[in-house]
Amino acid sequence: MAQNAGDESRELRELYAAFGDEHLVPLWTDIADLMPGQPTPSAVPYVWRWRTLYPLAQRSGDLVPMGRGGERRAIALANPGLNGLPYATPTLWAAIQYLGPHEVAPEHRHTQNAFRFVVAGEGVWTVVDGDPVAMRRGDFLLTPGWQFHGHQNVTDRPMAWIDGLDIPFAHATDTAFFEFGPDRLSDERTPQRSRAERLWAHPGLQPVALLGRRPSSPLAAYRWEFTDRALADQLAVEAEGHQATVEPGHAAIRFSNPTTGGDVLPTIRAEFHRLLPGTRTVARREVGSSVWQVFSGTGAIVVGDVRHRLEHGDLLTVPSWAEYRLEADTGLDLFRFGDAPIFEALHQDRVEVDGVVVRQAGRSIATGSGR
């Protein structure tokens, strides 16, 4: 050991300088930051108001042409905790996309997984893997990784919707590929039902010609009419005294991949929640981040100690392991997406309900709730 404090201090400085020269960093000075007791997200809960978002998207429609190179008129939510990066959370990208009357967004493909959710409007067809898919209010639409896709607005009115992708995750892990496709859409027709729906949107039925597990759902469109009815059904079954809802007055469906029963995309989970007027949910914490959007009604999401009031179209980010509760004033319909499939696949998931861990590392913990 060094002979005295001064020597030691000098020697330590020299050691740390040598670390720097050699591209080394000691753990012992950084461990509290690197390995905290629980997740300490940089991302923060934050609300983007639809009444702000939509006019800015509209203004972009006036000023910014659509086309090759820029590819999409999409404006991303940049979480204030993430240093200006265009990321809603560390793993998720969320944007409002806007397509003016008769505009076309040219085809491209990328390994990032994508979905669209339509909070209002209609009139755009997204062409996914050569299959034109109508986009209408309340619909949830998929563009799995590496499928060519473009959009066209066939009406005289603009349309906007929400895009969700795993861009930040793919970027952080250096896994993404991208290719331009044709400038013109591969199929310009505008059928009411896509081929994907005609083949896959029949409950519990699969086309024998197309059987087989797929990492992403082959069902390109999850229509509002089905979502709405499923939620109403859950509440009706609950009212008859049977198990159906997450908790009293709180119905929820998960969009799923019919070929596996799992999530629609390998990296993204999507759900729709409906709360009866006056419902207050229990508190919940989950490893992984989420974005919530109000589809209809008014209410609030309380994250930690802060109550975020929300109305039609508003978006809120909930960081990993932040405690949150939902509150409905009127009946409240909420769309939600998150990154949970990543952590469940890697056994890093953890879920706490009302202060009790109910799921950890791929395993349910509560008695009787199986895996």
Next chain:
Amino acid sequence: MAQNAGDESRELRELYAAFGDEHLVPLWTDIADLMPGQPTPSAVPYVWRWRTLYPLAQRSGDLVPMGRGGERRAIALANPGLNGLPYATPTLWAAIQYLGPHEVAPEHRHTQNAFRFVVAGEGVWTVVDGDPVAMRRGDFLLTPGWQFHGHQNVTDRPMAWIDGLDIPFAHATDTAFFEFGPDRLSDERTPQRSRAERLWAHPGLQPVALLGRRPSSPLAAYRWEFTDRALADQLAVEAEGHQATVEPGHAAIRFSNPTTGGDVLPTIRAEFHRLLPGTRTVARREVGSSVWQVFSGTGAIVVGDVRHRLEHGDLLTVPSWAEYRLEADTGLDLFRFGDAPIFEALHQDRVEVDGVVVRQAGRSIATGSGR
């Protein structure tokens, strides 16, 4: 070696006698039977006519009371190759079940998996796990193993349908358990939609409160309206020039478990096929046995060299590895069930199409079709 032929013969006789005494059987005399070059089923292709079956069921309704002990007024197809055993094939049990006006079949449960298919009629509710499920023409209904179930006819008309179970398989392998339930149905209501449907019959949507993989489908009823539409959609998509059908003019759906994407029951596969008028399919052979029933139309199934003409309600057994082709005169709708999930789970599956093995031991063989 023995000194001469006579001695040897005597010594061999003594050896074989000793085998018999000690409960031993030499392989070398039996190997051709025990380990044939390819499956040599005892079961035979055989047709049961609806015009024969239904009147006999009706007659049973007149003569045989329903109730505890007998449990069900079900009359099983006994394959002529199987020595009078009440087995349609070595693994599958199939029966016509008949319930007179206002009759009740009391509740019981068994580990054997069961389904019902309704070729005609309506008016019975089957109560599965406490959930009343309407039975109507064209519906495919599930009773997974170990769920209590009973039936009631609430009308003034009798109703008959087809039951399918894995009784022979369970019997051969000594795996079955059975319990009587209450004599009265646990829920006598007659809703148009069961709870199972309200929770699970929304395409690609799962109730968050009930998530998790299950060995059998939680969807108790697959309604005809969905099956019919899915088949019509496939043929329409094919007509537009896209891949959708098994082969030209031959649409097919598989009933599936939405929690896994796999078969509805661990031991039973069920499908519905629709052929356009005049369609002749390619020849096909599969390890495992099937039962086909004509739902509507007329046509034939050719098994080996024999052409079996079929019409509404007729049932045909197709033994393992028998080559078969479908032929439609009119448009032809066919229900089919089989035991393929057993052999796929155990990597004993083999499928030949038009003389070429396309799947073997859990693996697709044809280029590009791998799972």
Next chain:
Amino acid sequence: MAQNAGDESRELRELYAAFGDEHLVPLWTDIADLMPGQPTPSAVPYVWRWRTLYPLAQRSGDLVPMGRGGERRAIALANPGLNGLPYATPTLWAAIQYLGPHEVAPEHRHTQNAFRFVVAGEGVWTVVDGDPVAMRRGDFLLTPGWQFHGHQNVTDRPMAWIDGLDIPFAHATDTAFFEFGPDRLSDERTPQRSRAERLWAHPGLQPVALLGRRPSSPLAAYRWEFTDRALADQLAVEAEGHQATVEPGHAAIRFSNPTTGGDVLPTIRAEFHRLLPGTRTVARREVGSSVWQVFSGTGAIVVGDVRHRLEHGDLLTVPSWAEYRLEADTGLDLFRFGDAPIFEALHQDRVEVDGVVVRQAGRSIATGSGR
């Protein structure tokens, strides 16, 4: 209903006669047999003594030539409950196979899965998929379905061992294929270690060039030295106070497929058990049948109320759902194989320990033991 008893009786007779004519069988008269409360195996517990088996095999060696057609000098255990069929249980075939000095059993392949267990002796090489595998006392050796295999005895002494296959299961389900191979072995060398062992018998290590899940284990030989050591290690760890054994004084290993962590063959489970002198195990019942063979020591297996005393080489069948307990006089080493993988794959498994169901339909039931 019929007017009087006589008429009714006649009408019923006519109905039943019609059933017979039409290849139909009513359920209501047969349900108790077809769907019993619990498994009612025809197979019985039965002991084949090594001191009887081996001399008969030897005698066959004197009298019955080996070669093409007969293929193998194997003598099968025919369970006395199974009507003279050469089946140890409804799913399992078990035989003693005997190869005289310098004899060769020619190559063939079949979809039935096979293993060999060597209760005594050495000097035979089995050539599996072109890879010569030495057979020695205590070794457990695999011949997965559809791999060519033959045997040669390179010594001046005969050798006998036990074969286990899923012949009855394959026969009952009509799934089996068989092909003759070359009369001469494809590789006549006699290495101490097979290629399979050199590639796969390193604990937790897999060859990168051969990665991928396989339905059957690629490890052709599980050597006695490893089995012996694993069992000794378990007992030593138990003695130090840590969880290692099935129950006090009862060590057990399962032979496993290193590419999946599951059973060695899709249809057959194999284990080795070691009991310390004086150990009496708790009672156990399992869906599915097993065959036990004593490798060394003396003791008993109590099935139901009957105590079967066993010594070196003796084989005992345990039918499905029969309660059994193991008892060791001396230290007792037991090899065991069974059909459990079939039932676990199909969610038909059930296990009871000491009167309590601990596993059912693919799921552990005891608290905290979930998979």
Next chain:
Amino acid sequence: MAQNAGDESRELRELYAAFGDEHLVPLWTDIADLMPGQPTPSAVPYVWRWRTLYPLAQRSGDLVPMGRGGERRAIALANPGLNGLPYATPTLWAAIQYLGPHEVAPEHRHTQNAFRFVVAGEGVWTVVDGDPVAMRRGDFLLTPGWQFHGHQNVTDRPMAWIDGLDIPFAHATDTAFFEFGPDRLSDERTPQRSRAERLWAHPGLQPVALLGRRPSSPLAAYRWEFTDRALADQLAVEAEGHQATVEPGHAAIRFSNPTTGGDVLPTIRAEFHRLLPGTRTVARREVGSSVWQVFSGTGAIVVGDVRHRLEHGDLLTVPSWAEYRLEADTGLDLFRFGDAPIFEALHQDRVEVDGVVVRQAGRSIATGSGR
């Protein structure tokens, strides 16, 4: 559209300013960076020399005490492309850890998965989940997430080794939990074989008492003697003309989880490669990053156009999708770890060999190599 360029420019500036105010970022200006044609890692290939690393670790041993708070005397490789963060790659943390004579590193646990690889030395026991595991030259040792672990050096000589963890991945995704354990080790004994090895290090054998799939391998130590023998065996089998090696002269084993056949940890893959003198491998690119360390011999890894000469103990990072080739001067033994399990689980994997994509999105592409 705006009336003239000046107005438009002003209006655009106002729009972009509004984006900034509202925490929004347009995609069209960033898409080339966010969604590049192929991965564009910030991390760079970089070599850390053992002859530099080890003396700095030694110097730390002189100057920095070990203990609670600092927890470990570990010095992390900070990839020069990653802005001074202590990350070897965007997902992987790698460090040299140094424990002086008779020092103890106290127990803690974290959800991050960890391993140790010993390039030289011995004398430390790592206590994982209460089980003391000896660390010796060439050994690969596991500390799966959430298991308590500490280390002690029981000798008069210091010891150093390499740690690998998924800290950057866990940090980026906000998933990590950490807990302090006791200051004193839970078991201070120093057995030659750990309990984990006595229970799990028998090839293809699993303890019946501990069966079940686990996300991480239960085998705490993969000993050099087995790794060395497996690699030698592969080369010997190759020399006899059979498939065994990745390519001529290039043997490789993957450390695997015996309960699943998959990777040892959900987020980390580990392999050992051996090249015969003079071997040059084909070029390879993979989605995901790796760290290589030379165990013995001299040679080079060529990444892109740069040839990195390496010798005993040197570490090299290979970023995602960088093309690399291995070159052996002498016989060359290399340890390697990477993050591939993350991307295979999420179907984001892609592998190119010699310019041809052979695996993509969970599926082998080359004929006949499918899983």
